[in-house]
Amino acid sequence: MQHQLTTYLRAGYPGLAVITPEEVRAEAEIAAACTTLGHRLHAWSSSEGLVDTAEKRINSCPDPLEALQLIEQLFASEEPRHVVVMRDLQLHLDQTDPLLIRRIKDLLRIAKAGGHALILLGCRLKLPAELEHEITHVDFRLPDSAQLGTVLDGILKSAKIKNVHPVVRESALQCALGLTTTEAENAFALSVVETKGIDHKVVAREKARTLKRNGLVEVVEATTSLDDIGGLGLLKEWLTRRAGAFSESAKSYGLPAPKGLLIVGIPGTGKSLTAKATARAFGLPLLRLDMGCVFGGIVGQSEANLRSVIQTAEAIAPCVLWIDEIEKGFSGSKSSGSSDGGTSSRVFGSFLSWMQEKTKAAFVVATANDVSKLPPEFLRKGRFDEMFFVDLPDALERAQIWDIVIARHGRKARDFDTVALARACEQFTGAEIEAVFIDAMHEAYAEGKEPGPKEILEATARTVPLARLMDGQITALRQWAQGRAREAAKRNATTPRDSRRVADAN
Known part of the structure; x- marks a missing residue:
């Protein structure tokens, strides 16, 4: 983030927003950017007031309107240029105070004229329409291996643990990807307490608990292999041939990482089992996304939840992201927005854009029972590498x-x-x-x-069997799949098409 933030400040952006739960790490990067540019850094919170971080001078002003008046005085000077971080301002914006919004707009105009900047820092941000085009969001990604390595080294030093094997260290860092620095620090410290050293299994266990507690994605242990699936020969062959596409040699070859796989078919025929087996075949961690948890009741929460999911998946990448019965999560994206204010359409559009443009090796395995609920743009090439149809087993x-x-x-x-x-x-599944x-x-x-x-x-x-209860729907699904999706299993000319594909033993 530091490079992007420095570029924005140098370009004279007056209003910026950094959305992250990692307040300390974000402020450290903001401070580094200000040091690089020679800007004076200040920070405000309702508990501390306005603090000059260089001189440690504090102006007690818990009210944001009072703080904005003091900030306006700072911005009145041409030199030095000032950067002010306002923490948790969203809590005050939720009150929809028109005076607060007007004061912010006036302050941003003054900041623009003098080369100063106001940075909003918090876990969430839903700007009123009056400020949406005044403030620019700055991407703040979860920590990478190098940043987590600094955290791990600090834990090892405080615990007086030396000579950790490089393989052990790298395994622990890989397991910690997807956590914030605070969460990773807690996991590393717990490993030291439990094992008197660093154990990647403890870190992985704590990450699974943390992600599950967040409620959006959870780490699933991939214990199912392709051998645990009966039939599905063509699909298993396709997965086997792409298992090495995430390696360094594949990158050197110029091969892009596979994007994903859509599996449609009759309920109970092995789609979910295949998703689990995919992670095992690829040798990658498996994340399960519950699309129902992405949609929240607070305005802007759904979009923020999806951004959080994408950040987590990209931080853990390479990984497999499993979305079960995806048509239920996006079934409202076809509507005009009258039922949910267009939330489903916006979330769906953001997900499609990510699927199309993502560069991280997050392989999406999506399953669907009723493809009629999926918008056509979701099914086109470029979003998924392939779409397979799973019929009843023969x-x-x-x-x-x-x-x-x-x-x-x-x-x-x-x-x-x-x-x-x-x-x-x-006809049994x-x-x-x-x-x-x-x-x-x-x-x-x-x-x-x-x-x-x-x-x-x-x-x-x-x-x-379900095939008797849903005879009409299954016939329609088979007709839709012809010419649109690849068969997941090889046809046997000696057996009638009473049924076609594989089993989900779950």
Whole structure:
């Protein structure tokens, strides 16, 4: 941020805004920019008043209107040029005081004439319409490895820990990416207390807790591999061939990092399972985004939440960002904005722009059940590298799914005739196949024996597959996918198209 801030100040921008929870780090970079330019730095807060950071002189003025009067006096002088940081002014702007807004506009005009600057610093900022075009936002990204390394070195020095292996240090820093400096410092300190050293597992655990607490993204442990998916041969082959595209050798080759993958299909056919397996296949951390949590009730909160998600994903990159049932999150983007003031459209537009222009290796895996709710511009090439359609599993794939499900629940697949079981559950999804086996296990346990063909067939007869309940919707989805999306599994000419694809055993 320092370089961008220095450029803005040199160009004479009178009003700037830095949105971040890292107040200390932001103020340090602002101070460095002022030192470079020879500007005089002041800081205001309702608790401390207006402070001259060089002379440590304090003017007690908890009221922002009173502070603006003092700042106007500073800006009246031509030399030196002054930069004033106002902390948490949003809390006062929320009151929509017309006098405060007018005073800020007048002050920005004076600042422009004298080469001074007013910087708003806080965790959020929603400017009134009168100030939207007067104040410029300055990007403030989460700390990178080098900045986190400084934090880690400080923790190691205070704990008197020496000779940390470079591999151990780098692993801890990689696990801390996506955290603020304060959060990373806490994670490093906890690792020292628990392990008497630096353990990347402790740091990763704390990051997962921190991100989950924030409620927007969470770190998901990628324990599922491509071998845990029955069928989906074409999709798995596509993922395998792109697993090395995030390496340094791929960069040297001139190969851009893959952008993402959209998987559409019938519920329960393995889309979510594939998203988890993708992270394992790529060897990258997996982040799960809940689009429902992005939309907030406060004006401007939804857009700020999306910016926070993007910052986190780009800080952790390379990573896999998983968005499940994405059509539910963006279903309102087609509306005119009458229902939510255009919030859905703005968030959707920002997400599309990021997908198109992003340079960080954040691979997006999005799943969708109802593509009719997705706007056409979301589906075009350039946003995702490829779009796959996942249909119901055919007989061969159902047999593979039975093998996986039986083994997952601690039994040996060779003890069952999975080919016969596959024939008995025609039009079943993978999720329904697992539900049938669990039902059979309950019945067998109640009778004090192992599940056998009798219990499984009875459970199958009790289950009405989704394919029968949604016959019309599935037919429409198949028709839509023809010519628009790639098949996720290889067609078998010897088997009827009673079903097509794979299982989500979750």
